[in-house]
Amino acid sequence: MNNSLWLKTAYTRDSYPALDKDISCDVCIIGGGLSGIANAYFLAKEGLDVVLLEKDEILSGATGNSTGKLTLQHDLVYANLIKQFGRDNAKTYFDANREAVLFGKGFAIGDELWDANSILFSQSKFGTKLLQDEKRAYDEIGIAAVLGRDSELPLKTEATLTIKDEAQIHPVRFGQHLAQLSVKAGARIFEKTQIRLMDLKKRILNTNSNNEIQFNKLILCTHYPIAALQGLQILKLTVGRSYVVSTSANMPLQGQYISVDSPKRSVRTAFIDGQAHFLLSGEGHPANVEKETRIHYRTLDSELKYVYHLDPLQYKWSAQDPSTPDLIPYAGPISKSMPYVYLNTGFRKWGLSNSLACARIISDQIIGRDNKASSLYAPDRTGFGSFLVQALKNTGLVLKEFTGGYIRRTGTPICTHMGCRTKWNEADETWDCPCHGSRFRKDGSILEGPATKPLDLG
Template sequence: MNSSIWLQNKLLKSKPALEDSIQTDVCIIGGGLSGIMTAYHLSKAGKSVTLLEGNSFLSGATGHSTGKLTAQHGLIYQTIIEKFGLDAALLYYELNQKAISSALDLVDSSIIQTKTSFLYTLEENNRKKIEDEWDAYKLLNIPGTFGEKCEIPYSPKASVAMLDQAQIHPVQFGQSIMDMAIKNGANFFEHSRATHINLSKPYVELENKHTVYCNDLIICSHYPLEAMVGLQLVKLRVNRSYIIAFKCSEPLAGQYLSIDQTNRSIRTAKIEGDYYTLLAGSSQRAGSSSNTNIFYEAIEKEAYEKFAASDISHKWSAQDPETPDLLPYVGQISAGYPNIWLATGFRKWGISNSLVAGQIISDGLLGRSNAGIKLYSPQHTKFGDAFLQALKIGGQTVVDLVGGYVTRSSNPRCTHLGCKTRWNKADETWDCSCHGSRFAKDGSVLEGPAVKPLDLKKST
């Protein structure tokens, strides 16, 4: 199976599995950066916190990210202005920029480095999109520049830079925050998979039959286990992108993202004394293709031709849900369940938004003021957008649920809602296109919302 460069060595100290039923103030499900940041803030405030992870900490979306810590999330500010207004767009920028500043204060320069972020296009017909985004920057007073030249080996038609951004080693960063949370008294348990949630109590039942009783429950898993509350299940679309890493002689001064249909994300990183270029792209709906090697081959070809790569040492893929209006869902899952909190829908920008989510949820739970609570609320999606997204995703689910039995009759069924999975040749995983669940070659769960392993013995 392909491996992430961030997980190439055993950086994380293993944590025990939960082997007893316990009572805690706050239970958090999901051992990625959003869950860890939330645990840090709440434990710092004196809450007893228990964090549960079904696999290993930071081995999911965080450990398979590009590690960009930036408020430049693609062509988003012009869109937010149009959908929600100038104040909402400014608040989104300020929250994510504050996340960068707080991260710089939390860890040292071996884990985090300041960088300039760039959006660029190689296509003349996309130049206006870059110009419009630059207009949004000027309206919001976002520090940046507009130009046509970049240090990367392409010839952009236009680019816009956002100053004062950063990039991190996501696993080392998460480990550092975890260590601080543990010092505050937080408890971390891995290989402790939640299989059932009671929302009204609340409590969480684990695969090993133990129970965690709590006053507040926070769901920071990649795809919410109880996503049917508030219709999150049909509002989230799951996309997968592909990343390769290869050695280079020196680091780039910036980090880059193209807005073209053939999109590319580019950054460099220093790992154990060596510099690496990370080249990512070729996004597709999760589980929609078996021949995933073609996505790796496309960016590998570019690495050899454009970057003179001599060897592709690492390659991996990552997936992330997105909401209909691009803003994440962070906060109380619904008015009817004030003690149930949710963080999801980061649209591949989960590094900065995880830091934002940790602050929003902890402030909301503690009764503190935070302007982001309303902006990121899971209730923010307008009905029209939600309904259209529900039709798209719900309709596709029906196609895969029914059609999969015809075209993939011998493939195992996803243990979430019974869709037929598809074998991912490049990553050697069973992927479900209905809601993004992923399973290892042996059938064990890699990513939810599924919580039970595949039955590989059954073929129908």
């Protein structure tokens, strides 16, 4: 199976136990990616008793398979935000992510973070028009940026849009550091601990080892917030997959680049223990609709050789991330009627800054501090929260096993989430579910939810 540069070069892993007894806490967080760990850090620092549960190992999912860009330049986004939400809300989005970047810069140590310019570039007149529209949005919001033509890339570029003094991080080392300080502040982290049952009315969770967690507040920091409710994910979240390749290279770039034209590409370098690594990302498509995914790695590897004149790839990995219908993630209570259950998802491949921004929003809400971004990120703005609450009421506020029922079929293994037939992913050597994004390792064990039980390969 493929592994990312970040996971291969992480710090020596800290050992976090599996939960083996009944416990209680002020705040329980489900999900050990950067968003869950940041929530744990912010809340533990406020003196709350925080428990974080991760079904595998922390930072091994979307965070460990990201491109490592900590930036407020989220592709072409601000012109669209102004059109949908108005200038003030677009600026609120910018301010929330700028605060996240500044937190990262102030928090990171050593080579967990490097300064870098964030640069959008075009290779066509149409792409240049998009950059000009985005620059006007920047000006309206007050984002300092330069529209020009300078580029370090061996590509013909028509225009560039540059935000200076952004950041790129080693997401796993950064997250490990944050987890260590969360524990130092009093948070308890449990790995290999999977939630099997939920009773939200009584505020009780039950694990796969039959231990109970009694909570006052619950934060769902998983890709899909509640996997048991059929159809919920399809209605409000879509999932995209993208691919990354990396090789050692003496090609230190000052900027991190994203093309606005097709084919979509993201380019950056990373400096780890004195070695420069070149990262090339792209070839995106809706998750789990393609069986033969090796072609995407071959395409990127070919570009390493023939476009950038670098050695063949040393690392390759893919990541998938849900998107909300309107570009803004969900962060906050699911609804007014259930204010003690919080959602944190829908990062649209910009989960590093948005993880920190959303964690700040939720932690501020829990401790009673005002946060201007709360209404903009509210899960119920698209009807998502109300739909979820109604679904919970229909089940008596007690969720049955997350896997639901499934129908046995012939052919490829059946996903244990809702009975869809999985597809074999040759490139990553995984079984992928085309319905809701679950992924399973070669041996049938769970790589990524919403499924919570392994495949039956018998």
